[in-house]
Amino acid sequence: MNPPDLAELRARVLEANRRVHARENARYLTRHPEQTNAFQKRILKRTVRAVGRELPAGARVLDLGCGTGYLSLPFLERGCRVTGVDLSPEMLEALDARIPEACRDRIRTVEADAESFLAEEAETYDAVLLSALLHHLVEVAPVVRRACARLKPGGLFLVFFEPLKQAVASPGRFAWHRALARMDEGLYRGVMRLRRVPLFDDEYEESDYQRRFGGIDPGSLAATLEDEGLTVLEVEKYSARRFAGFAFLGTRLLRTPNTFNLLARKNDS
Numbered sequence: 437m438n439p440p441d442l443a444e445l446r447a448r449v450l451e452a453n454r455r456v457h458a459r460e461n462a463r464y465l466t467r468h469p470e471q472t473n474a475f476q477k478r479i480l481k482r483t484v485r486a487v488g489r490e491l492p493a494g495a496r497v498l499d500l501g502c503g504t505g506y507l508s509l510p511f512l513e514r515g516c517r518v519t520g521v522d523l524s525p526e527m528l529e530a531l532d533a534r535i536p537e538a539c540r541d542r543i544r545t546v547e548a549d550a551e552s553f554l555a556e557e558a559e560t561y562d563a564v565l566l567s568a569l570l571h572h573l574v575e576v577a578p579v580v581r582r583a584c585a586r587l588k589p590g591g592l593f594l595v596f597f598e599p600l601k602q603a604v605a606s607p608g609r610f611a612w613h614r615a616l617a618r619m620d621e622g623l624y625r626g627v628m629r630l631r632r633v634p635l636f637d638d639e640y641e642e643s644d645y646q647r648r649f650g651g652i653d654p655g656s657l658a659a660t661l662e663d664e665g666l667t668v669l670e671v672e673k674y675s676a677r678r679f680a681g682f683a684f685l686g687t688r689l690l691r692t693p694n695t696f697n698l699l700a701r702k703n704d705s
């Protein structure tokens with residue numbers, strides 16, 4: 437793709453993200469129970485605790501694509517100083533409404549595209565967090581490389597809740613995986629209808645750019661991180677579903693993960 441085409445594509449995908457997240461706004465997490473059900477909450481809590489334990493008191497944390505504060509708020513509540521970056525003013529407004537008064541002086545929010553923010557930012561951080569951001573980008577590696585440059589030596593890089601790109605290991609198990617997904621989705625739609633929560637998943641086609649390639653490949657992400665002087669500490673794969681029971685069955689019984697988290701540390705130079 438030549439540079440003008442790429443620039444045009446990036447602008448289109450940014451605009452699609454602005455549009456869909458303007459509609460998501462304060463009800464984002466209501467519409468996405470796959471991020472808040474009991475199964476996922478346990479993963480979130482365990483991850484925040486594991487990362488938080490490694491950080492110094494008052495650590496500086498950068499949350500790229502922070503949305504309504506899924507990761508920003510738990511780190512803020514642990515005493516960190518958080519910078520949250522998001523291109524959607526509506527999502528940032530929803531985050532603002534959730535900030536506990538006692539923590540307000542430790543959070544800065546910036547309305548910007550992550551890549552442009554990183555190109556200008558001079559600050560360095562003890563941790564960089566990206567939850568469900570990478571699949572929205574046209575090019576993943578340049579953003580990851582710039583984010584690595586903003587980490588202090590010894591700092592942590594967390595990629596959380598990204599759609600996992602992988603080959604189908606067992607067609608039989610995959611058929612069950614699809615059946616489970618259909619049940620999960622059918623039930624979800626029924627519940628949302630009853631709760632009168634409008635859904636607009638058709639509008640996600642352009643904004644979830646990397647889904648057309650099957651998601652994010654943790655292997656190539658790890659290679660980019662290692663190339664930037666980080667060591668990958670852990671890759672966790674699991675099945676995210678709207679309902680905890682389906683997530684549990686997909687993860688433990690079928691072992692057909694569709695989502696991953698990755699934790700890496702910047703080497704001391």
Ligand SMILES: C[S@@+](CC[C@H](N)C(=O)[O-])C[C@H]1O[C@@H](n2cnc3c(N)ncnc32)[C@H](O)[C@@H]1O
Pocket residue numbers: 450453454457471500501502503504505506507521522523524527548549550551566567568569572573597
């Ligand atoms: C799937 S939501 C995840 C929000 C939050 N991190 C979470 O896990 O709940 C993706 C967020 O990334 C933001 N976003 C999408 N593309 C972005 C970009 N290029 N730069 C900054 N933010 C972006 C969206 O506005 C949205 O708030």
